[in-house]
Amino acid sequence: MDSSIISVRGLVKSYGAVKAVNGIDFSIAEGEIFGILGPNGAGKTSTIEILEGLREPDQGEVLVSGFIPRERKDAFHQLIGVQLQNTAIFQKIRVGEALDFFRSCYTDGHHPESLLNLFQLRDKIKSFAKDLSGGEKQRLSLALALINDPQIVFLDEPTTGMDPHARRTVWEIIADCKKQGKTILLSTHHMEEAERLCDRIAIIDQGRIIALGSPRELVRALGADKKITFTLSVPTELSLFRQIPGVSKVEQQNNEIVVYTAEPQKVLLHILSEAPTRELVLSELRISDANLEDVFINLTGRKLS
Amino acid sequence: MRKLFRVALMEIRFLLRDKITLFFTFIFPFFLLIFFGSIWGKYPGYYSALIPMLIAMVALSGGIFGVAIGLAHYRETGVFRRLSLTPLSSRSYILGSLLGRFILLMLESLALLLVMVLPLKQTIKGSIFTLLLVIIVGKIAMLSFGGFIASVVKNGDGAVAVGNVVFTPLMFLSGGFIPLNVLPAFIQKLALGSPVYHYISAMQNIILKGHSLAQEWLSISILLVFFIICTLFSKRLFSHG
Numbered sequence: 056m057d058s059s060i061i062s063v064r065g066l067v068k069s070y071g072a073v074k075a076v077n078g079i080d081f082s083i084a085e086g087e088i089f090g091i092l093g094p095n096g097a098g099k100t101s102t103i104e105i106l107e108g109l110r111e112p113d114q115g116e117v118l119v120s121g122f123i124p125r126e127r128k129d130a131f132h133q134l135i136g137v138q139l140q141n142t143a144i145f146q147k148i149r150v151g152e153a154l155d156f157f158r159s160c161y162t163d164g165h166h167p168e169s170l171l172n173l174f175q176l177r178d179k180i181k182s183f184a185k186d187l188s189g190g191e192k193q194r195l196s197l198a199l200a201l202i203n204d205p206q207i208v209f210l211d212e213p214t215t216g217m218d219p220h221a222r223r224t225v226w227e228i229i230a231d232c233k234k235q236g237k238t239i240l241l242s243t244h245h246m247e248e249a250e251r252l253c254d255r256i257a258i259i260d261q262g263r264i265i266a267l268g269s270p271r272e273l274v275r276a277l278g279a280d281k282k283i284t285f286t287l288s289v290p291t292e293l294s295l296f297r298q299i300p301g302v303s304k305v306e307q308q309n310n311e312i313v314v315y316t317a318e319p320q321k322v323l324l325h326i327l328s329e330a331p332t333r334e335l336v337l338s339e340l341r342i343s344d345a346n347l348e349d350v351f352i353n354l355t356g357r358k359l360s
Numbered sequence: 361m362r363k364l365f366r367v368a369l370m371e372i373r374f375l376l377r378d379k380i381t382l383f384f385t386f387i388f389p390f391f392l393l394i395f396f397g398s399i400w401g402k403y404p405g406y407y408s409a410l411i412p413m414l415i416a417m418v419a420l421s422g423g424i425f426g427v428a429i430g431l432a433h434y435r436e437t438g439v440f441r442r443l444s445l446t447p448l449s450s451r452s453y454i455l456g457s458l459l460g461r462f463i464l465l466m467l468e469s470l471a472l473l474l475v476m477v478l479p480l481k482q483t484i485k486g487s488i489f490t491l492l493l494v495i496i497v498g499k500i501a502m503l504s505f506g507g508f509i510a511s512v513v514k515n516g517d518g519a520v521a522v523g524n525v526v527f528t529p530l531m532f533l534s535g536g537f538i539p540l541n542v543l544p545a546f547i548q549k550l551a552l553g554s555p556v557y558h559y560i561s562a563m564q565n566i567i568l569k570g571h572s573l574a575q576e577w578l579s580i581s582i583l584l585v586f587f588i589i590c591t592l593f594s595k596r597l598f599s600h601g
Binding site for chain 1: 438
């Protein structure tokens with residue numbers, strides 16, 4: 056094992072005949088935000104739950120700050136903060152009571168008042184957990200994950216069910232946690248979330264890591280960081296666009312053509328000059344940056360979500 | 361220990377917020393007391409026999425419908441999984457939760473005994489301490505039975521189903537509602553294996569006949585053995601989810 060704060064080697068976890076995690080290796084440096092990006096059922100939650108100590112791996116070694124998670128030592132639990140994928144909280148507890156109760160479980164931590172403000176739950180302090188909206192429950196769950204001021208935070212799809220405003224607030228809080236030196240492992244299937252927050256990302260599919268690196272590295276590995284997207288009036292062979300100098304890849308996504316290139320202006324001019332001679336009419340034309348969704352499609356041939 | 365009491369107090373708060381629990385713990389026994397009392401209350405010693413039955417009934421329903429369904433629901437909704445990620449642990453929470461329910465059930469029992477002694481002017485012929493000891497042992501046994509049921513069912517619905525299946529026969533065999541001597545001989549023998557029967561008869565014997573602890577050793581031992589068996593099985597079978 057190396058000096059990383061989280062170290063995973065040869066992790067395997069099966070449920071019956073299904074191999075949810077199939078030989079995963081990665082390590083996370085202290086203070087890093089590490090993302091696990093993948094579609095539903097890719098093995099994200101199983102991996103995180105093994106790191107939290109909730110599940111026993113079938114094979115492999117896992118160390119979290121020197122602890123073997125499954126041994127469930129109090130010192131380990133004092134060190135970690137966890138937000139589970141499904142908000143698990145007493146139905147008849149009020150928001151303020153939940154924060155007080157979870158704080159009382161730990162020897163150190165934040166004052167519940169500060170988290171009420173941070174997660175915009177002050178006006179819900181007397182509300183029962185069962186009466187909260189999906190986004191409010193998720194915010195409460197996040198507040199409970201941070202109540203012990205943990206050194207390592209595990210967030211399993213932290214913004215699921217949140218509106219865009221609440222999602223951005225949570226992103227700011229996660230970024231603040233990094234500034235405080237916390238190490239964060241988050242799973243998500245929102246590529247924008249992964250791109251915006253993570254220092255490094257493991258793209259996972261069918262229990263295996265299929266790419267690992269910083270968002271920029273992963274996109275750069277496509278061989279092109281821009282994409283030209285458009286629809287055509289008549290069906291056309293994709294090879295027509297593949298022949299254009301500077302084009303690294305061409306894909307058909309539903310009825311849209313996506314052309315990847317590092318030289319978007321040159322390639323676009325070529326397409327536009329060729330179109331009239333071939334009686335092609337382009338519509339919904341746009342140039343954008345390639346992103347992790349494109350990386351996933353490139354690697355698997357499928358969309359992420 | 362402090363954490364245990366904190367959990368117990370929180371559990372009591374949850375229970376007091378639940379109208380069904382409140383009704384069946386604090387209102388329903390008094391409703392039955394008034395109802396049956398209005399019919400048979402004129403017979404000497406009737407209330408002294410009825411109140412032990414009510415104490416046992418509430419303890420049994422608290423175990424079966426309170427503990428079993430409550431724990432199964434916590435497991436189903438992931439509460440135990442979440443608690444297991446804190447230094448408290450779900451096992452400690454279960455103990456605190458049982459303590460909370462025990463305190464609430466004891467308050468209900470004391471209220472029933474007070475009604476029996478004060479307005480109904482019944483005499484406890486035996487030792488009040490022996491009676492309280494039997495009440496405590498019986499409550500612990502009934503609550504542990506709830507823990508056992510929660511260990512063998514998958515979810516809250518399963519706990520409701522099992523609870524309904526076991527509650528009625530256990531109360532029927534307790535001799536509380538129907539005197540055992542009017543039932544067939546094999547059912548009378550079957551009743552001797554019911555912890556609820558021993559719970560009720562021990563309380564009745566102390567109140568009505570002035571039995572001592574030594575005279576009730578068999579009933580108390582059966583309740584304790586029942587408690588130990590339920591606890592051992594729960595410890596072995598209970599899944600935190």
